[in-house]
Amino acid sequence: MNAQLTPAPSNSDLDSFWMPFTANRQFKANPRLLARAEGMYYWTADGREILDGVAGLWCVNAGHGRREITDAVTKQLSTMDYAPTFQMGHPIAFELANRLAKIAPPGMDRIFFTNSGSESVDTALKIALAYHRARGQGQKIRLIGREKGYHGVGFGGISVGGMVNNRKMYAAAMIPGVDHLPHTLDLEHNAYTRGLPQWGAHLANDLERLIALHDASTIAAVIVEPISGSAGVVLPPAGYLKRLREICDKNDILLIFDEVITGFGRIGKAFASLAFDVTPDLMTTAKGLTNGAMPMGAVFSQRKIYDAFMQGPEGTIELFHGYTYSAHPASCAAALATLDVYSKEGLLTRAATLSPQWENAVHSLRGLPHVIDIRNYGLIGAVELEPRTGKPGARGFEVFLKCFERGVMVRQTGDTIAMSPPLIIEQKQIERIVETLGAVIRETA
């Protein structure tokens, strides 16, 4: 095994890469280098096997090293490496959009391609503003996000997002006219809920308060993650998303679901909107779209929104927006092959089948030292630890590190440990993740 691996760089070789969302100095003093991946596992540069409890970064839903995807990308690159999609087109871009339309929530069959979740979010926000303007409602300019929301790192995304560290440095450049709903995490009422909390649907009514404050005529859209991932897994109380939908409908406000994490089978249906039976107007996706193998995102739009743009003279560009790599041929090939794998192996619904086992496994950690909450839905799980006094995040980081040293990769946000394994996971691997995490929590002061 070792022979196939790229040699690990020495510590001085690590200086030039300014790493994203990473404590660079701490990491470079004690690097964790992944060099190979297959199925449910990574191997480190020094040949250690690591069970992937997070699907890379919530994206490798069909497991690593899928030959079908690699082959499709290789074939596409050797047939046509790149083609523009501005005033030009290439067949598999249209094929992919048609395929996605078939699995989309009802009516969401107009699809705009991007390269990431962040770009999908900024695209959706722009479409929302432009949509109202196209209908002569150009005064609808406000965007409503939510506390603890994560919508990527573009200026639009951080403005509607609600993660303080992602916002405070850039406060001067936040887009104007944004307000936030309260988040729905409430340990006092909902700690250790299995699946959706029953308490808290009324928190959606805060949208009515914001409407009373700003007036519906100034509000373009509300954006929420159906389940927040980055904030440490925050679930929507039962009925909450439906209530948001009703209030938006009543007030001609677009509802945007950010499904970058929940899309492509993570919670047991193709999309959370299908699982929760609430259809948004716009839906942002990325990650699982290509199984993480190529960068790509997609914004799904209700046809009525697309149609609102298709007015006026036919030679007019209807939306002044797009990326050089929108619908990149290699990404389209990766996505088509990914959809084939999902469909052949039933992966878009497998999380629903595994969910009861997963739920029991993660909730078995209840009662361990410092554990203050456990949350789960589909194949998402989170264990929240009590922060050490004056050192928020320290206990969480230690647990993450020790799990990695014992061959299990989990994700840490503050003092919450989040898990979202590839959807191909087997019972034995579920047990190994939870046993390792449990053992580590037991011995972490």
Ligand code: PXG
């Ligand atoms: N929206 C949501 C809901 C996301 O979860 C993005 C947008 C941005 O996607 P890109 O592709 O631009 O990164 C995300 C990304 C974590 C973690 O640890 C989550 C994400 C990214 C990195 C880490 O929870 N989500």
